[in-house]
Amino acid sequence: YQEGKFHFAIAGLSGSGKSSLVNAFRGVLNETANAAAIGITETTTVVGRYPDPNPDKPCVWYDIPGAGTLTIKDWDYFNKQGLYIFDAIIVLFDNRFTATDIAILRNCERWKIPAFIVRSKSDQQIENLKKSSADRIEEDESLDEDERASRLETVLDVAIEKYKSQTRQNVKSNLKDDGLADQDVYLVSYKALLNVIRGKSTRGVLYLDEANLLAKVVEASKERRCPPAWSPRAEVSRSGVLEKAKNDLLNGIQPVVQPTEEEYTRTLKAYQYQEGKFHLAITGLSGSGKSSLINAFRGVLNETANAAAIDTTETTTVVGRYPDPNPDKPCVWYDIPGAGTLTIKDWDYFNKQGLYIFDAIIILFDNRFTATDIAILRNCGRWKIPTFIVRSKSDQQIENLKKSLADRIEEDESLDEDEQASQLETVLDVAIEEYKLQTRQSVKKNLKDAGLEDQDVYLVSYKALLNVVR
Structure with a gap:
């Protein structure tokens, strides 16, 4: 300073x-x-x-x-x-x-x-x-x-x-x-x-x-140029139990809570679980693109009839249930309220949303792999629920990398016109490979640090998935 x-x-x-x-x-x-x-x-x-x-x-x-x-x-x-x-x-x-x-x-x-x-x-x-x-x-x-x-x-x-x-x-x-x-x-x-x-x-x-x-x-x-005067805060007494809870939280240790049989049955009923159908949840931080992904999986355009609501603010505040419109696909998709918002805490996200009843869970992330994703994966491991790590908005991320690389090439005065043109021709391929490599390395490291087994990461975008499903 x-x-x-x-x-x-x-x-x-x-x-x-x-x-x-x-x-x-x-x-x-x-x-x-x-x-x-x-x-x-x-x-x-x-x-x-x-x-x-x-x-x-x-x-x-x-x-x-x-x-x-x-x-x-x-x-x-x-x-x-x-x-x-x-x-x-x-x-x-x-x-x-x-x-x-x-x-x-x-x-x-x-x-x-x-x-x-x-x-x-x-x-x-x-x-x-x-x-x-x-x-x-x-x-x-x-x-x-x-x-x-x-x-x-x-x-x-x-x-x-x-x-x-x-x-x-x-x-x-x-x-x-x-x-x-x-x-x-x-x-x-x-x-x-x-x-x-x-x-x-x-x-x-x-x-x-x-x-x-x-x-x-x-x-x-x-x-405000003058620095703030120091104002001492009142000491807060802590019992041994609170001190231990604080230390556990600082070390990333969260309580393991199992639902009762009554809670499990109540959740099945609330989510209209039907035998003979596959019930698939899409979870993750708010803003990661869950609603758009559900629409794409169902072959439905965003912001049309029967589509899951998308928005620039948190639109999913209750669990949304979306049967697949194709009768040959006995799938019901669930759009889960985003973790990390003002009302949903990371550590009790899994139980609060009743994720233990699903047949498979897609863990969706946009910019970073976070503690929320780790908490969901750990709980899925306890419940033996198949999980799929999916990176959304991949087209946008690759486009950002491409623009950044292109800007750097265009401002590099050490390159002549032919060298510059040659590098600009390959900038998309370089951006794609960099995106794949960095994403997979990041997820691999975070899984290892959290004591979880390595697993595949699927890189997708809404428009491409919609086209594939259609």
């Missing part, structure tokens, strides 16, 4: 895009010299310190290890990462606003630290909404050609407004539920913020709140 400089932390769940945002704020391309490391596995394991390369900007950015991983617990994230020393904190989220974000915001309020809620990867989220709407319009047989063309012309604007409205309503509701004051939400993407910082304009890049964010952060930090 240096007097005369502003020290900014970017914190949030692993996989939310912290490292990319640090790079964008500093005007540095991902995966170049002096850039914060990015990856499709958890790359940030220690706090990274990144001074701004522009001497006119006395800012130092800190890339904080992601909460919600196997090694970092939500409840002690703020203190463990020393977030109380910063001039301002950006609370970054990608798919959902979670208990981790609330915990950070509450601690920022106690310490009088300016906090900024930032939604990252907004361009990807809007593109997903746009594609979903376009698919629905193109398959709507009630529209004539002119009506279809007219609606397709406005599909991007509609997607942007829907994304803004849903994100802000979701954050507002969560802040209110937890007794926190309402505040602005900044919607950004890496490429747009990078262009704003560099003073560039690139055709095809979607700009949202990027231009305002940095100025607001610096302005709030200047107002």
Whole structure:
């Protein structure tokens, strides 16, 4: 910490895009010299310190290890990462606003630290909404050609407004539920913020709140320039039992709870379990794409009749039951509420959702393999339930890697025109192989660290699976 400089932390769940945002704020391309490391596995394991390369900007950015991983617990994230020393904190989220974000915001309020809620990867989220709407319009047989063309012309604007409205309503509701004051939400993407910082304009890049964010952060930090006075907290007495429980939780040891026979029977009835059918659950962190995957498995377009609800906010709050529309497939799919939200805790997710009654369970993850996934796998092992680890949104992840690689090649002045063209031709193949390798290595390591056997990982995307099923 240096007097005369502003020290900014970017914190949030692993996989939310912290490292990319640090790079964008500093005007540095991902995966170049002096850039914060990015990856499709958890790359940030220690706090990274990144001074701004522009001497006119006395800012130092800190890339904080992601909460919600196997090694970092939500409840002690703020203190463990020393977030109380910063001039301002950006609370970054990608798919959902979670208990981790609330915990950070509450601690920022106690310490009088300016906090900024930032939604990252907004361009990807809007593109997903746009594609979903376009698919629905193109398959709507009630529209004539002119009506279809007219609606397709406005599909991007509609997607942007829907994304803004849903994100802000979701954050507002969560802040209110937890007794926190309402505040602005900044919607950004890496490429747009990078262009704003560099003073560039690139055709095809979607700009949202990027231009305002940095100025607001610096302005709030200047107002708070004096460090907070130390305020001692009252000592909390702990019995031996509570101390042991705390130590167990810190070491990742959770209580093993078995349902009673009555609870088991009640769950079968609640889920309308039918002999002669296969009952398949899709579980995982909120925002990992469970609802879309169920729709794809059933050959149903998102946001059409009988589809599982998808959204940019947490839409699954009760278990959804979706029989396969094809009578030759005696399968019933269950869309399970996402773990890691404000209402569903990781450690009791398996029992609370009655996952012990299913014939097979798909554990779906998007950005990172987390403690939630490990907890589900461990419980499935106890119950002898077949499990399948599935990585969703693979097309988006590969496209991100491809763009990052292409940006680096195009800015590499050591390459001549032919070398550059040659490398750009193979960039998709390189991105695919890197994605496969990093994902499988990450899952293999996490399974080993958790004392679980290695198993296959299936890499999928909604559109491709939908096409295969159809």
